[in-house]
Amino acid sequence: MAKITFITTDEAQITVEGDSGSLMELAVQNSVQGIDGDCGGVCSCATCHVYVEPEHVEKTGEASEIEKDMLELDDNANEYSRLCCQIEISDQLDGVILRVAP
Amino acid sequence: MKRSELPDPFEQARVETGFGEMNDQNDPVTMLLRLKDVRKTAHNWKTFQSGAEPGRIVVPSEVNIRDTRQIPFEVDPPMHGEYRKVVEPWFKRPLEEAYQAKLKQQINDIVDEVLAKDSVEVVSDFSLKLQSRALTLLLNTPYEESDVWIGWGTHVFRSEGVALDGDKANILYDYIDAEIDRAIENPTNDLYSVLLNSEVNGKKLTKEEVKGVMILTFAGGRDTVINAVTNSIAYFADHPESLSRLQQAPEITGKAVEELIRYFSPLTHMGRVVTEDTQVCEHAAKADSRVSLCWASANRDGNVFDKPNEVVLDRKVNPHVAFGFSHHNCLGATHARQIMHILLMTLAQKVKSIEILDAKDNVEDLDQFQRKVGFDSLTVKFNPSI
Numbered sequence: 001m002a003k004i005t006f007i008t009t010d011e012a013q014i015t016v017e018g019d020s021g022s023l024m025e026l027a028v029q030n031s032v033q034g035i036d037g038d039c040g041g042v043c044s045c046a047t048c049h050v051y052v053e054p055e056h057v058e059k060t061g062e063a064s065e066i067e068k069d070m071l072e073l074d075d076n077a078n079e080y081s082r083l084c085c086q087i088e089i090s091d092q093l094d095g096v097i098l099r100v101a102p
Numbered sequence: 103m104k105r106s107e108l109p110d111p112f113e114q115a116r117v118e119t120g121f122g123e124m125n126d127q128n129d130p131v132t133m134l135l136r137l138k139d140v141r142k143t144a145h146n147w148k149t150f151q152s153g154a155e156p157g158r159i160v161v162p163s164e165v166n167i168r169d170t171r172q173i174p175f176e177v178d179p180p181m182h183g184e185y186r187k188v189v190e191p192w193f194k195r196p197l198e199e200a201y202q203a204k205l206k207q208q209i210n211d212i213v214d215e216v217l218a219k220d221s222v223e224v225v226s227d228f229s230l231k232l233q234s235r236a237l238t239l240l241l242n243t244p245y246e247e248s249d250v251w252i253g254w255g256t257h258v259f260r261s262e263g264v265a266l267d268g269d270k271a272n273i274l275y276d277y278i279d280a281e282i283d284r285a286i287e288n289p290t291n292d293l294y295s296v297l298l299n300s301e302v303n304g305k306k307l308t309k310e311e312v313k314g315v316m317i318l319t320f321a322g323g324r325d326t327v328i329n330a331v332t333n334s335i336a337y338f339a340d341h342p343e344s345l346s347r348l349q350q351a352p353e354i355t356g357k358a359v360e361e362l363i364r365y366f367s368p369l370t371h372m373g374r375v376v377t378e379d380t381q382v383c384e385h386a387a388k389a390d391s392r393v394s395l396c397w398a399s400a401n402r403d404g405n406v407f408d409k410p411n412e413v414v415l416d417r418k419v420n421p422h423v424a425f426g427f428s429h430h431n432c433l434g435a436t437h438a439r440q441i442m443h444i445l446l447m448t449l450a451q452k453v454k455s456i457e458i459l460d461a462k463d464n465v466e467d468l469d470q471f472q473r474k475v476g477f478d479s480l481t482v483k484f485n486p487s488i
């Protein structure tokens with residue numbers, strides 16, 4: 001079980017628990033505003049864009065080449081950006097804090 | 103070769119130079135074929151604009167048959183974003199449960215209908231009907247309206263042998279004009295009425311703007327959906343094992359939808375007008391010339407997709423651009439995905455196999471390339487699960 005916190009663009013804080021699936025799926029199941037997951041998690045739509053809080057980047061690890069290519073052309077992306085459909089939930093993520101991108 | 107196979111005609115040019123060339127009514131188009139270039143160019147709206155003369159970014163060009171600007175399709179940022187804000191919530195309605203329940207009912211009914219027949223011409227007796235009926239949900243208009251649209255046939259804009267037919271396009275324009283007038287007199291809660299009541303930058307949308315949105319909704323969502331649905335039927339006819347896989351593992355349906363749409367790429371390419379002298383793939387692109395973003399080629403790019411020419415039903419990472427990329431990404435994608443999702447679930451549940459009795463390919467002539475996009479007609483027999 002991992003505790004995950006999403007902070008939406010209007011600063012609402014939502015903490016939920018998950019043990020499998022992707023962070024995008026967890027967010028959609030819990031109606032986290034701003035995470036749409038249009039493509040169902042195959043890295044094609046970028047509607048699951050989050051910023052990992054800097055002190056937690058070790059938990060999520062690095063984006064793959066394909067994910068980086070998607071983010072490169074997103075005007076709101078920065079070095080903490082991830083497409084959260086590409087992050088699988090595991091115990092390693094426990095405590096992670098993610099800000100939903102605008 | 104299997105009947106459902108859609109070969110990739112772009113591979114050699116994509117690998118060797120990255121672009122292709124197509125003449126179109128003396129306004130040639132440089133087709134961009136690599137995924138990275140397509141994405142970059144779609145993103146760079148300042149140099150590669152959509153807001154050119156109406157009809158010019160469409161290939162074949164429609165400048166000679168229409169003056170109405172399609173909205174938001176032929177508008178660039180920042181105005182593009184203002185229009186998108188107005189229409190986006192409406193186009194997300196397919197995520198609502200009530201919408202999905204109605205769509206499910208429609209698809210259930212039409213699948214039952216074709217299961218009862220000995221032979222079905224899929225394009226006109228299945229895909230066109232399914233698409234038209236589903237569109238009544240998106241527009242929130244009466245179901246009976248779909249009979250009118252079905253009556254137009256598959257090619258509202260096209261006559262036999264004539265790629266661009268102004269008279270035929272007028273059927274749609276006249277229909278939409280009349281519907282807008284109807285909505286002005288008797289507002290309901292359909293899309294026409296909602297648009298007439300919407301404001302962009304503090305100003306009510308004009309009749310011409312409403313028309314621009316509505317035309318696009320009809321034009322953009324018609325051939326694309328018909329093509330995706332027809333190609334899906336051909337695919338399952340050739341791959342009954344995929345039907346049983348979906349029946350046993352319904353959780354992969356979302357991935358299967360994305361993969362089929364990648365493989366089919368119902369919209370082959372879309373143009374942009376170059377605003378300043380520049381380069382694409384080390385090839386000069388002059389101001390006021392045209393390029394196109396070839397989604398269909400990008401989606402077979404071997405630098406990105408493993409086994410690009412195979413349908414891998416549960417492909418996990420699938421960064422396809424079948425619905426476009428960046429600002430202008432498909433507004434109807436939520437609706438189209440929902441149609442495909444429910445269609446796949448319903449077929450997996452009710453259909454054991456499909457036999458192809460007859461097929462006539464629809465091959466798009468792109469000058470340097472000939473691309474099979476689907477079928478002009480496809481006659482099949484559906485066999486029920488039980």
Ligand code: HEM
Nearest residue numbers: 174175322323326368369372424425426430432433434438
């Ligand atoms: C499988 C079905 C579909 C496919 C493959 C598809 C594909 C595309 C693509 C590639 C674009 C980008 C065009 C560009 O960048 O210039 C696009 C835009 C658009 N599509 Fe679709 N489409 C589909 C279904 C629909 C449906 C059902 C509708 C509406 C009823 C629709 C409405 C639109 C609109 C309004 C745009 C323009 C968006 C903008 O410019 O901001 N499409 N579509």
Ligand code: HEM
Nearest residue numbers: 259260265266267271317318321322325326368369466475
């Ligand atoms: C007023 C707006 C539009 C008009 C008048 C129009 C006109 C046409 C015409 C004349 C054809 C037949 C071409 C041929 O036979 O070679 C066609 C096909 C097609 N159009 Fe459009 N179009 C419009 C907008 C759009 C948009 C916005 C999209 C997608 C975003 C789109 C997608 C398609 C597709 C996928 C086909 C099918 C190609 C095929 O199966 O051969 N159209 N359209």
Ligand code: FES
Nearest residue numbers: 043045046048085
């Ligand atoms: S859900 Fe589409 S890219 Fe993540």
